[in-house]
Amino acid sequence: MAYNLMCGAGRADITPPLGTILHGYAPGRPAESVGDNLAVTAILVRSDEDSALLVSYTLCAINGDLADELRVMAGEAAGVPAKNVVINTTHTHSGPNTGYGSAWGKVNYEYIDNIIRPATVQAAKQAKETLRPAKAGFGETMSDVGINRRELTENGKIALGQNPWGPRDMRMTVISFKGEDGKIIANLVHYCCHGTASGMNPEITRDWPGVMTDMLEEESGGITGFWAGVEGDQGPNLPNGKTTGTYKMALRHGARAGADAVRAFRSIKDWRDVPVKVLHGTISVPFEPLESREKAEAEIKRYGSLEKLYAEKRYAEANNFMHWQDVINAHETNAPGKTHWIFEQSIVTVGLAAIIPTPFEAFVEIGLRLRRHSPYQYTLSLCNGNGSVAYLPTLGEIRRGGYEIWQFASGLRTLYQLPENTDDFWVKQNLEILRK
Amino acid sequence: MVHNLMCGAGRADITPPIGAILYGYAPGRPAQSVGDGLTATAILVRSDEDWALLISCTVCAFNPVTAHELRVLAGKAAGVPEENVIINVTHTHSGPNTTIKSAWGDVDYEYIETIIKPKIVEAAKQAKENLQPAQVGFGETESDIGINRRELTEDGRIILGQNPWGPRDKRMTVISFRGADKKIIANIVHYCCHGTASGMNPEITRDWPGVMTDTLEEETGGITGFYAGVEGDQGPNLPNGKTTGTYKMALRHGARAGEDAVRAFRNIKDWRDAPVKVLHGTVKIPYDQLAPKEHAEAEIARMGSLEKLYAEKRYSEVNDFMHWQQVLEAYETNAPLNGNWTFGQSIVTIGPAAIIPTPFEAFVEIGLRLRRHSPYQYTLSLCNTHGAYAYMPTLGEIARGGYEVWHFKSGLRTLYPLPDNTDDYWVKQNLEILRK
Numbered sequence: 001m002a003y004n005l006m007c008g009a010g011r012a013d014i015t016p017p018l019g020t021i022l023h024g025y026a027p028g029r030p031a032e033s034v035g036d037n038l039a040v041t042a043i044l045v046r047s048d049e050d051s052a053l054l055v056s057y058t059l060c061a062i063n064g065d066l067a068d069e070l071r072v073m074a075g076e077a078a079g080v081p082a083k084n085v086v087i088n089t090t091h092t093h094s095g096p097n098t099g100y101g102s103a104w105g106k107v108n109y110e111y112i113d114n115i116i117r118p119a120t121v122q123a124a125k126q127a128k129e130t131l132r133p134a135k136a137g138f139g140e141t142m143s144d145v146g147i148n149r150r151e152l153t154e155n156g157k158i159a160l161g162q163n164p165w166g167p168r169d170m171r172m173t174v175i176s177f178k179g180e181d182g183k184i185i186a187n188l189v190h191y192c193c194h195g196t197a198s199g200m201n202p203e204i205t206r207d208w209p210g211v212m213t214d215m216l217e218e219e220s221g222g223i224t225g226f227w228a229g230v231e232g233d234q235g236p237n238l239p240n241g242k243t244t245g246t247y248k249m250a251l252r253h254g255a256r257a258g259a260d261a262v263r264a265f266r267s268i269k270d271w272r273d274v275p276v277k278v279l280h281g282t283i284s285v286p287f288e289p290l291e292s293r294e295k296a297e298a299e300i301k302r303y304g305s306l307e308k309l310y311a312e313k314r315y316a317e318a319n320n321f322m323h324w325q326d327v328i329n330a331h332e333t334n335a336p337g338k339t340h341w342i343f344e345q346s347i348v349t350v351g352l353a354a355i356i357p358t359p360f361e362a363f364v365e366i367g368l369r370l371r372r373h374s375p376y377q378y379t380l381s382l383c384n385g386n387g388s389v390a391y392l393p394t395l396g397e398i399r400r401g402g403y404e405i406w407q408f409a410s411g412l413r414t415l416y417q418l419p420e421n422t423d424d425f426w427v428k429q430n431l432e433i434l435r436k
Numbered sequence: 437m438v439h440n441l442m443c444g445a446g447r448a449d450i451t452p453p454i455g456a457i458l459y460g461y462a463p464g465r466p467a468q469s470v471g472d473g474l475t476a477t478a479i480l481v482r483s484d485e486d487w488a489l490l491i492s493c494t495v496c497a498f499n500p501v502t503a504h505e506l507r508v509l510a511g512k513a514a515g516v517p518e519e520n521v522i523i524n525v526t527h528t529h530s531g532p533n534t535t536i537k538s539a540w541g542d543v544d545y546e547y548i549e550t551i552i553k554p555k556i557v558e559a560a561k562q563a564k565e566n567l568q569p570a571q572v573g574f575g576e577t578e579s580d581i582g583i584n585r586r587e588l589t590e591d592g593r594i595i596l597g598q599n600p601w602g603p604r605d606k607r608m609t610v611i612s613f614r615g616a617d618k619k620i621i622a623n624i625v626h627y628c629c630h631g632t633a634s635g636m637n638p639e640i641t642r643d644w645p646g647v648m649t650d651t652l653e654e655e656t657g658g659i660t661g662f663y664a665g666v667e668g669d670q671g672p673n674l675p676n677g678k679t680t681g682t683y684k685m686a687l688r689h690g691a692r693a694g695e696d697a698v699r700a701f702r703n704i705k706d707w708r709d710a711p712v713k714v715l716h717g718t719v720k721i722p723y724d725q726l727a728p729k730e731h732a733e734a735e736i737a738r739m740g741s742l743e744k745l746y747a748e749k750r751y752s753e754v755n756d757f758m759h760w761q762q763v764l765e766a767y768e769t770n771a772p773l774n775g776n777w778t779f780g781q782s783i784v785t786i787g788p789a790a791i792i793p794t795p796f797e798a799f800v801e802i803g804l805r806l807r808r809h810s811p812y813q814y815t816l817s818l819c820n821t822h823g824a825y826a827y828m829p830t831l832g833e834i835a836r837g838g839y840e841v842w843h844f845k846s847g848l849r850t851l852y853p854l855p856d857n858t859d860d861y862w863v864k865q866n867l868e869i870l871r872k
Contacts, residue, residue, distance in 0.1 A: 155860070156857060
């Protein structure tokens with residue numbers, strides 16, 4: 001059966017100017033130099049059945065509202081319905097804030113309006129213009145680039161470090177598209193790992209995924225993007241025993257990842273015409289009730305003021321403070337009670353592969369569960385896909401606590417808290433969509 | 437520095453007669469044949485500093501009282517203080533019940549009195565008689581024999597199966613002792629995996645560890661014992677996708693494990709004199725409160741009678757029933773409502789190796805945590821040693837539930853429930869002993 005698969009790819013520069021505040025670890029961290037340029041990569045796939053546009057930004061995160069806007073703009077530019085556009089980020093912490101206002105700083109709307117929006121349109125248009133008949137190939141390899149970062153200390157606390165026995169997903173997947181002339185049009189690399197090897201550096205950089213995609217691009221000749229897998233608990237397996245280091249470490253780590261990506265690419269032998277289908281459905285997770293006004297007021301009183309928290313560099317508590325302010329605002333404005341968190345899901349399938357946007361920094365077990373029960377040979381969950389709500393930990397890990405659990409349980413970005421078994425809701429409902 | 441290390445080893449047959457009830461999976465499973473004979477292996481180590489006797493029996497578990505009696509008997513036979521005797525089991529489910537009365541059947545006291553006790557004395561004596569100057573070597577390899585067995589189903593439940601992303605310990609360690617004539621006296625093999633590949637078979641067998649130790653014994657000429665590591669959540673990585681199979685599967689799995697053990701042995705290049713020291717201390721964990729009398733009465737009323745539960749093959753509820761009976765007895769005898777679980781710990785160190793008895797079926801993460809923070813190069817936690825109280829799950833896994841968590845939470849063998857963070861208590865206090 002002929003599907004008439006086609007593929008096109010585009011790329012645009014999204015490097016911010018020097019002095020831009022970089023998003024991560026502390027507020028007010030200005031970019032002092034450009035280590036390597038940030039980019040947006042768009043891969044358009046189309047068959048007789050359907051079409052989809054996959055867009056990857058070398059940024060930390062894109063909030064849900066902005067993601068929706070970008071899906072519309074990119075879709076119009078590429079001739080694809082907005083609901084068939086997937087927005088993903090590589091999660092570098094060495095680019096501007098396009099996620100949420102937090103203790104790390106405000107959203108950089110000037111950057112979004114002046115650079116992100118036009119560059120998105122440019123990359124999407126280019127993908128459309130280069131659309132041509134293609135075949136898809138699927139390659140895999142095992143990679144040690146990532147490691148579980150929830151280090152369990154001697155006294156039972158969770159620290160950001162390395163946990164050699166924590167769940168991980170060593171599988172690196174490359175989906176490649178080549179034209180009738182045998183030339184590679186585009187590569188999609190999927191792997192589960194934070195893009196944070198640089199740490200609290202002053203350079204603008206795509207971090208380790210940048211070197212990785214450069215290497216595969218040089219090797220294959222095709223535009224290559226990194227589509228980050230669920231990495232909520234996965235970080236770079238750095239030789240310093242941590243998951244953050246320096247820009248130099250990020251470059252070296254990227255070289256290791258690049259060798260793995262090339263190996264996965266080279267394992268592809270079977271190039272085929274395949275159908276593109278986008279599976280739609282609604283994910284609905286019941287919220288916990290809004291916290292009481294009395295509790296919010298007591299918390300605010302306990303913290304004192306935002307200024308004090310910033311002055312004392314208590315950034316996590318600054319986030320908490322802002323959350324409790326939101327709770328009080330909701331009570332004051334008699335905001336209608338929300339009962340469910342709702343997400344319109346769009347799973348892109350390309351032949352044997354299903355690409356599942358996850359608007360969370362989900363823990364890797366969640367992606368592994370989906371892969372295990374999915375009917376698709378290659379089931380790739382994307383992190384921070386079509387938005388970025390919060391971390392999504394597993395039920396078991398919630399008991400151990402730690403940074404990610406605090407962020408999830410606080411309801412920082414949802415106002416209302418999600419239930420502890422949100423992972424079960426997510427897995428079950430996505431499987432239902434996958435089996436449609 | 438000279439330590440004058442010496443080693444001796446002994447072996448005795450502990451095969452029960454045909455017709456003995458095999459312990460595991462269901463009550464009333466009589467042995468119909470001998471697949472391979474059960475054994476007790478004793479390894480005596482002595483240096484100028486201290487001495488220790490390490491005994492491994494190819495049975496499922498000993499209750500703490502029997503384990504204590506065996507330590508006294510074996511210690512006397514080998515001339516070693518009882519607190520320096522280690523009693524470990526390989527956890528085959530194809531031998532008699534030497535632990536506690538449960539839904540799987542009554543304790544086979546006749547077997548304990550007429551076979552286990554005299555044979556352990558025989559093995560210990562033999563080890564003493566064979567004591568000779570020795571050098572020790574340490575070898576390691578990675579082995580895929582085990583896998584995490586807590587399979588997380590699509591709907592978020594835990595079943596006994598295979599969980600490819602759950603914590604595991606792939607390290608297999610061999611500690612070998614050789615005499616002045618370079619002949620191997622004894623080998624200790626350590627690995628974390630249930631001895632249950634046979635499943636609900638009618639053959640008496642040591643299960644897969646039997647073939648493994650036979651293989652290494654044939655290869656080296658030294659008496660070889662399997663000292664089972666913490667395997668509460670680790671089972672044989674069988675090709676049927678489960679962790680139980682048939683006797684034939686156990687033999688094949690053992691062959692694979694045997695090759696790994698030989699590889700670990702062959703890695704040994706450095707033979708040395710080393711000190712033996714036994715580190716003593718007390719591990720104390722506060723009990724949770726005894727369940728209310730009313731609750732116990734209600735549970736018994738709900739379940740009806742033991743006879744009914746047996747007739748309906750509701751074996752786990754049989755265990756529950758017996759537990760609630762014990763709770764009622766505690767109230768009738770005015771037992772205190774809570775207190776501490778106390779364990780006299782004896783960690784055997786041989787040069788860079790520390791062997792840590794664990795009287796639980798502890799989850800593998802607990803052993804990995806101890807290894808990570810231990811000052812010893814080779815930190816080997818032993819399962820079901822000096823008795824078998826219960827499973828010991830990790831704090832996080834308790835949230836997911838499942839068979840082992842039910843077993844731990846029920847307080848089946850301790851009467852009083854232990855706290856959810858028993859793992860933290862265990863790790864902290866054993867590290868304190870290790871650092872003495």
